[in-house]
Amino acid sequence: MGIPRRKEQPTASSRIYDILRQDLVNGRFAAGEKVAISALKERYEVGLSPLREALNRLAAYGLLIQENQRGFRVPSLERGELDDIAEMRRELEGMALERAIRFGDAEWESELLAAAHRLKRADMAPEKVDEWEQFHTRFHRTLVAPCGSVWLLRFIEQLHDQFDRYRRMAPEAPEVRRVLDAQHGELVQLALERDIKAARALMDDHIQRSYEVALRGVTVGVSPPRPG
Structure with a gap:
């Protein structure tokens, strides 16, 4: 009999990615709004490293826009x-x-x-x-x-x-x-x-x-x- 595999727990990055994804889709941020990383850390009670990883994934997915040296912004509605x-x-x-x-x-x-x-x-x-x-x-x-x-x-x-x-x-x-x-x-x-x-x-x-x-x-x- 094989050893039962432990169910993997979601990482901090995955958890914040899922939460932020839903909040962006649900309109919890205004279109065109600049996303302040410091405010997000406090709001979602998450560390900087997993937060940045989640933000980068959301930018690749198209729900955020990554601006050179200026952080992230919510896409406008066009x-x-x-x-x-x-x-x-x-x-x-x-x-x-x-x-x-x-x-x-x-x-x-x-x-x-x-x-x-x-x-x-x-x-x-x-x-x-x-x-x-x-x-x-x-x-x-x-x-x-x-x-x-x-x-x-x-x-x-x-x-x-x-x-x-x-x-x-x-x-x-x-x-x-x-x-x-x-x-x-x-x-x-x-x-x-x-x-x-x-x-x-x-x-x-x-x-x-x-x-x-x-x-x-x-x-x-x-x-x-x-x-x-």
Whole structure:
């Protein structure tokens, strides 16, 4: 019998990377804001070395901009960039969905139904919005999970983070949110029916509607950072 492997604990750098990544995506920092390393050390109670490592990773990922000899800055919100992100989401996520429907098995169907159920039951009250966002992200990941390409899933995850920077800075649009929520259920149904053409068309429409909401964030992206 082999010796049980110890579960690796996340390093300080990995922990702060995950926390900062979520805070940047959630709009806890204003677009264009300069990130003060000294303030981050105090705010997140982390040492300089793991913090710098996390900041460098976030810059390579695209959620921060590294400025020569001047530290780091949060990227601005630009219409042209959002257009590009949305178009790439339509292309790559649509491709992944088609492949997922072809390759997905019964276990995937069960996981997709469970993810959709959790999302539908999630509370969107302001104090619970972070939890809803987690269920929302998990649903979209599950939907395309069996596409068969690790790299495709990585690109989609990065695009989602960049897209969500805009969406979460935008004013609430409850009338559009109701349509988008209904489309989640429709996507599940089409996936279970293995209707690739209809599912791809609905995904394109889903991303377009979400884009129109996110676009409103371009005009408010210079507002002060959210508390929390």
